[in-house]
Amino acid sequence: MKKLLCTALLATLASAAVSAATAFTDAKDAVDYRQSAFTLIRHNTGDIGEMLQGKVPFDAKRVQQRADALAAVAPLPWPAFSTPGTQAGGGEAKAEIWADFKDFTAKADKFQLDAKALQTAAQSGDQAKIKAAFATFRGNCKACHDKYKAD
Template sequence: MTRSSMLLAALLAMSGSVAAEGAFNTAEDAIKYRQHAFQLIKENFGDMHAMIKGKKAMDDAAFQRRAEHLAMLANIPFDAFKVAGSNKGDTEALASVWSDNAKFNDIAKEFQLASSTLATASASGDAGAIKKAFGATGKTCKGCHDQFKQD
């Protein structure tokens, strides 16, 4: 082996092991990936909720960061629902996610739109617009969970 072919072999071996640990190689990984994403969604949403409800002092800059992060995170879980076999196993997703997939995707889009509206509102500092956008975002969580997630 030449030096460069050895290097190439080493790189291929490395990328091989990275790929094997990637998020979407097994249904089990896909389920974990989307659940972890929803945990981050919950943390960011919950902190904003505490500020809106006055359980925690309102911090405009912190709120805005949470809202911006939520708007990004809202895009993360949904590819993982497309992985074959991820309807079974350690998941709380109901069969309706796949049997009524167009509706599921519609609510996912509403969630993404509402959370990006919330991020825009929080940057503007308009308290009324923030409250409204926050409420609209929360409605998409509940709306989806009621139909597509086990209690």
């Protein structure tokens, strides 16, 4: 009986792991997910940008919070491009993504590394370092959108 329970538990865990990897009901669900992640990325990026441009007062602690958030959300959109059934669904993703998925993934990986570098720069509190790391981080958006996102 004990063994049976154990087997049942393992089976449940295994299926939970599988559904975590394919947690989208359909393509639209995946598009909603990745667009939500990009919305979070846009807001957090925009706030740091405005502080660095002097549009709002520079606040090292807020930069830190924003950079922490960016490091946390930067990995989120990508699984919603690679799970089966995520390649359509009415979003702005161009077919070129799946024509050259290796390049797209390389761009996504660089974006995540640059988000971590921005987080490290934010921890230093040094505005010049933050500015440089932010410029590099920010460059990823256009580099990817120009090729892979419809306007």
